[in-house]
Amino acid sequence: MFNSFSSKISDIFDKLRRKGILSESDVDAALREIRIALLEADVSLEVARKFIANVKEKAIGQDIVKSVSPGQMVTKIVYDHLVELLGTSAEINLSQKPYKIMLVGLQGAGKTTTAGKLAKFFTKKGKKIVTASTDVHRPAAIEQLRVLSNNIPGTIFPQSQEEKRLSPDEIARLALKTTERENADLLILDTAGRLHIDEVKMDELMQTHRIIDPDEIILVVDIMTGQDAINIAKKFAESVAVSGIILTRVDADARGGVALSMRYITGCPIRFLGVGEQLDDIEFFDPDRIAGRLLGMGDIVSLVEKAQENFSLKDAEETAKKMQEGIFTLDDMVTQMERMSQMGGLKSLMKMLPQSRQLEDIMEMQGVSDKTMNRNIAIIRSMTKKEKNNYKILNGSRRKRIAKGSGTSVQEVNRLIKQYESTMGMFKKIKKLGGLGKIISIMGK
Ligand SMILES: Nc1nc2c(ncn2[C@@H]2O[C@H](COP(=O)(O)OP(=O)(O)OP(=O)(O)O)[C@@H](O)[C@H]2O)c(=O)[nH]1
Ligand SMILES: [Mg+2]
DSSP states (O other): OOHHHHHHHHHHHHHHHHHOSOOHHHHHHHHHHHHHHHHHTTOOHHHHHHHHHHHHHHHHHTTGGGSSSHHHHHHHHHHHHHHHHHOOOOOOOOOSSSEEEEEEOBTTSSHHHHHHHHHHHHHHTTOOEEEEEOOOSSHHHHHHHHHHTTTSOSEEEOOSHHHHTSOHHHHHHHHHHHHHHTTOSEEEEEOOOBSSOOHHHHHHHHHHHHHHOOSEEEEEEEGGGTHHHHHHHHHHHHHSOOOEEEEEOGGGOSOOHHHHHHHHHHOOOEEEEEOSSSTTOEEEOOHHHHHHHHTTOOOHHHHHHHHHHHSOHHHHHHHHHHHHHTOOOHHHHHHHHHHHHHTTHHHHHHTTSTTHHHHHHHHHHTTOOHHHHHHHHHHHHTSOHHHHHOGGGOOHHHHHHHHHHHTOOHHHHHHHHHHHHHHHHHHHHHHHTTHHHHHHHHHTO
């Protein structure tokens, strides 16, 4: 999401920052460009106007023209306003037991998938879940939820053929009973999709609502519906007490304007983003991080979290120690590379770093890519233990054998060894300079 908007906006800021001294007309011109970028990203006109007006007011108030680094100051003001526009973060807090969440939305918005995602998300947090579907209009829907949630412990409801013949009201009642009987922490209720917001269906929804008395009504909205998504959300929020929004298909949307306008227009916080069809493809919606990503400032927090899932702190400390002491073997190198691929590969990690576009260009120029990383992994795997622990014994015939074994070429094997040597060289230099900690402390001064 936001790729095209983000690249436009970081270009605007790059230009501003390069200028050093800014005149008022420079700032005006930048704001005009930002306004266009917002509109192109499908932000509603009302929101774009208001946004620019707010930024301008703040910018004039702070006298940025006279400040030391005006470009940075404008970036900061825009960042703060983006965070404000996106709203404060609002995690779903299971504040009581059982906590009851009802998912509503138009047909095909992603409710059933989201029900499965939420079930997995909270199961991972050690919560006991009951998931149920009142979608009796589409017989396959209940089955879909069952298949989706197959690997998640928790009752899927309705289960038997008789139960499947129940009315939405009866299912809702049974689901509630089951939740209480099982002493579950959370009930996730998936409902039937509405084709439009019509009264009959809304009545059915209200009826289910009365039975369940949910703690949260989450509106699931497909971001690809563009401006319509906002109108739909607004109408829904007017007829039922929507407490939060989950945007889906965010992975397929390069513009992201809907996410920017949603909070402002509906007044409802965005809770999560659906970023794919798999159950793990759900992200907590964090305004700070998204605003950072939008301005090309990277998403270090996501990166750290991702890394934490794959690396333990102990591992990281061990690696750092090995590197500093110069005993980082080829075996250690392959472990690092494998972990990087588990984290979604270089490309997805890169996207989260500041200046990622420039970094990507550099990597491309140097021929660093996921493909080469995978080939490097294959090369190291084709080495014997002895070779991995002491690369110096890798003579011509050994290199030839490794190339053959890994389906690569001798040149590639040579390149990898060179790369390893230069990494080791770098670490030795770091050690000579007093270790990483020392260097960082010098740089910080
Ligand atoms: N790419 C992508 N696809 C998604 C996402 N969420 C859901 N989908 C897909 O969208 C389609 C519809 O999702 P469902 O979960 O069945 O939608 P629904 O709202 O339950 O649909 P109805 O029950 O018919 O109203 C499925 O093919 C999902 O795999 C997402 O975040 N990203
Ligand atoms: Mg469904």
